[in-house]
Amino acid sequence: MSVSYYDGRRRTVLTNQKHLFSLPDGEHYLNCAYMSPTPKTVVEAGIGGIMRKAAPSGIHADDFFRDNETVRQLFARLIGASAPERVAIVPAASYGIATVARNLAFARGQNIVVADGQFPSNVYAWREAARRHGVDLRTVTPPEHVQRGEEWTTRVIEAVDSETVVVASAPVHWTDGTCFDLEAIGARARDCDAAFVVDGTQAVGAMPFDVARVQPDALVCAGYKWLLGPYSVGLAYYGPRFDGGIPLEEGWAARRGSDDFRRLIDYQDDYHPGALRYDVGERSNFVLMPMLLAALEQVLAWDLQDVQAYCHAITTDLFDAVRDLGFGVESDEWRAGHLFGLHAPARVDLEAVKRQLQARKVSVSLRGSAIRVSPHVYNDASDVAALLDVLRDHVGHDA
Numbered sequence: 001m002s003v004s005y006y007d008g009r010r011r012t013v014l015t016n017q018k019h020l021f022s023l024p025d026g027e028h029y030l031n032c033a034y035m036s037p038t039p040k041t042v043v044e045a046g047i048g049g050i051m052r053k054a055a056p057s058g059i060h061a062d063d064f065f066r067d068n069e070t071v072r073q074l075f076a077r078l079i080g081a082s083a084p085e086r087v088a089i090v091p092a093a094s095y096g097i098a099t100v101a102r103n104l105a106f107a108r109g110q111n112i113v114v115a116d117g118q119f120p121s122n123v124y125a126w127r128e129a130a131r132r133h134g135v136d137l138r139t140v141t142p143p144e145h146v147q148r149g150e151e152w153t154t155r156v157i158e159a160v161d162s163e164t165v166v167v168a169s170a171p172v173h174w175t176d177g178t179c180f181d182l183e184a185i186g187a188r189a190r191d192c193d194a195a196f197v198v199d200g201t202q203a204v205g206a207m208p209f210d211v212a213r214v215q216p217d218a219l220v221c222a223g224y225k226w227l228l229g230p231y232s233v234g235l236a237y238y239g240p241r242f243d244g245g246i247p248l249e250e251g252w253a254a255r256r257g258s259d260d261f262r263r264l265i266d267y268q269d270d271y272h273p274g275a276l277r278y279d280v281g282e283r284s285n286f287v288l289m290p291m292l293l294a295a296l297e298q299v300l301a302w303d304l305q306d307v308q309a310y311c312h313a314i315t316t317d318l319f320d321a322v323r324d325l326g327f328g329v330e331s332d333e334w335r336a337g338h339l340f341g342l343h344a345p346a347r348v349d350l351e352a353v354k355r356q357l358q359a360r361k362v363s364v365s366l367r368g369s370a371i372r373v374s375p376h377v378y379n380d381a382s383d384v385a386a387l388l389d390v391l392r393d394h395v396g397h398d399a
C-alpha cells in the first residue's frame with residue numbers, strides 16, 4: 001500500500017511564486033491550510049464583480065450561467081472528472097457533505113465509517129445520520145505512534161464491511177497532513193457497495209487528485225484554501241450514484257429549462273441532469289464566481305506534482321532539525337508536502353511557542369498536539385528558517 005503523490009526523486013522546476021500574491025515582506029505565512037492568501041488576479045476579478053453590480057444594466061441573462069459553467073469545466077479538469085455536469089457549486093464543504101447524507105438510504109444495524117478527528121464538516125453530518133437512522137458510527141482511531149498513515153489506512157479499510165453505507169475520508173488529515181491511501185479505501189468501499197465520500201478541502205489544488213483513480217462517489221472542497229478562492233464558495237463532484245438525488249434546496253436554477261427567464265413560471269418537475277441540481281441557491285454570485293474562476297486558472301497553471309516538489313524542497317532540512325529537537329513527524333511517504341504536523345514533545349508549552357511565533361510573524365496553526373505547517377509556492381526557505389529559529393530557541397529554553 002502506498003500513496004501516489006510523494007515522489008522524493010522529483011526535482012522542483014517551479015520557482016518562487018510570491019510575485020503573484022500581495023503578501024507583506026517580513027511575514028512568514030506558512031498557513032494556507034487555514035486560508036490561502038488571495039492571488040492578485042483573484043482580487044482583481046472580485047473588484048471587477050463588485051463594479052459590474054454597481055451598474056447592473058450590463059449584467060445579462062447569459063451572465064447567470066457563463067462563469068459557473070467555466071468554473072465547472074476548470075474544476076472537472078483539475079480533478080480529472082469526466083464532465084463539467086458532475087460538478088456542483090456549494091457554499092461550504094458542510095453543504096456538499098449534507099447533500100450526500102440526504103441522498104443515502106440507511107437501515108437499522110448498518111454503519112458509517114469515518115476516520116477519527118476529521119474536520120467537523122465531515123463528521124457532524126454522519127453523527128446526525130447515525131442518530132436519526134439508528135446506525136452505528138464507526139470512528140477509526142489512528143495508532144498511537146506518529147508515523148501512522150499506513151496503519152491508519154489499514155484500520156479504515158478493516159472497519160468497512162457489507163453493512164457499511166458510507167465511508168467518509170480525506171486525502172490528508174487536516175491537523176497534520178497524514179496521508180490516506182484513498183485508492184485502497186475506495187476499492188474496499190466499492191467491494192462492499194458503500195458510498196465513498198472524500199473531503200478534498202486540504203488537498204485538491206495542492207496535490208494531484210484524480211477522480212478516475214480514486215473513484216469517489218462524492219468529492220467536496222471548500223474553495224478558500226488550496227483552491228485559492230474566496231470564502232463562502234466551494235466545489236463538489238458527484239458521481240453517478242447521486243444522479244437521481246434530491247437537493248437540499250429547491251432553487252429555480254436547479255430545474256431543467258431554468259436558462260429561459262421568460263418561462264420560469266412554467267414550473268418544471270425535472271432537475272438538471274448530473275450534479276447541477278445540487279448547486280446552492282444564487283450560485284451565480286457576481287463577485288465570488290469570477291474570483292473562483294480566476295483562482296482555478298491560477299491553480300491549473302501549475303503542475304501540482306511540482307507544487308509538491310517545491311514544498312518538499314523548501315522544507316527538506318526542517319525535518320531532520322525538528323526530529324533532533326524531539327518533535328515527531330510522519331514519514332516522507334505518508335506526509336503531504338504542503339501540510340504537515342510537527343508533534344511537539346510533551347514538555348513543550350505550545351501556547352508559549354505560539355506567542356513567540358506571532359512575535360516573529362511566523363503564521364502556522366496549532367491543531368491538537370501538532371504545530372501545523374502548510375507552505376505553498378509563495379514561501380521560500382527563509383520562511384521555514386524563521387519557523388525553525390523559533391522552535392530551536394523555544395525548545396532550547398524549555399529543555
Ligand SMILES: Cc1ncc(COP(=O)(O)O)c(C=O)c1O
Binds near residue numbers: 093094
Ligand atoms: C478538511 C476541511 N474540510 C472542510 C473545511 C471547511 O469546512 P466548511 O466549508 O464546511 O466550513 C476545513 C476548514 O478548515 C477543513 O480543514
